Amino acid sequence: MIVSPIQFAGFALRQAVELYDTYDEKIRACDKALEQKLNTFDSKDDKDSQKPSTPDKPSKKRKSRCAPDFDVRSELNRVSGVDLTDIDGIDEITALKIVSEIGLDMSRWPSAKHFASWLGLCPGTKISGGKVLNRKTKRLPGAAATAFRLAAYALANSKSALGAYYRRMRSKLGAPKAITATAHKLARLVYSMLKHGSQYVDEGQEYFEQRYRERVLKTLKQKAKDMGFTLTPVETAVG
Numbered sequence: 001m002i003v004s005p006i007q008f009a010g011f012a013l014r015q016a017v018e019l020y021d022t023y024d025e026k027i028r029a030c031d032k033a034l035e036q037k038l039n040t041f042d043s044k045d046d047k048d049s050q051k052p053s054t055p056d057k058p059s060k061k062r063k064s065r066c067a068p069d070f071d072v073r074s075e076l077n078r079v080s081g082v083d084l085t086d087i088d089g090i091d092e093i094t095a096l097k098i099v100s101e102i103g104l105d106m107s108r109w110p111s112a113k114h115f116a117s118w119l120g121l122c123p124g125t126k127i128s129g130g131k132v133l134n135r136k137t138k139r140l141p142g143a144a145a146t147a148f149r150l151a152a153y154a155l156a157n158s159k160s161a162l163g164a165y166y167r168r169m170r171s172k173l174g175a176p177k178a179i180t181a182t183a184h185k186l187a188r189l190v191y192s193m194l195k196h197g198s199q200y201v202d203e204g205q206e207y208f209e210q211r212y213r214e215r216v217l218k219t220l221k222q223k224a225k226d227m228g229f230t231l232t233p234v235e236t237a238v239g
Helices: 005-039 072-080 093-100 112-119 143-153 163-174 175-196 205-226
Strands: 124-128 130-134
Touching: 005 072, 072 093, 093 130, 093 143, 112 143, 143 175, 163 175, 163 205
Parallel strands: none
Antiparallel strands: 124 130
């Protein structure tokens, strides 16, 4: 029997549609199981958090096409007491990945430094004979660290303070090290929010640049003073 190209194309299309429906059904079942699992967690008491148990403002971030059918942001806020999506670079899917990997009990890590080190986001220092050989970060396998790195990379064009920090680090260290440094900063923010119930407020790109300029100016003044000089600002003519 000879099958025409049109018949074969129709058969292939039906197979593709059926396969799509099967995968869609499996994904919905997975989303349902995930929602049921989150529902088993107790709500965080308001007294343990500085924020209400549900988000009090709509998210400015676009909902991911891969996001589950239920409201992930509200559920994570309910069980953790904080809204991790307030942090620039972290959307609801990233927050879900992080919480799924590290849990909600931050008492396992005495400090944010220990947490970042556990993730493999701290520079490792190799010393021999009192001499530092290298400070290369030790790459450890883990979905949480990967999520933080991807969140850091997403800040490349962000107009937030974290975005300005990433670009500043990239200009000094290059993209790979800047991603690690920014991921480290994001990890510390997440640790603080989950540990202490603190709230993250973005100060904006201009605020970061102003603070950076003040730090540089303070350092220059101190160096000039140590060398017996005094810095004098130069007045520039307007227009």
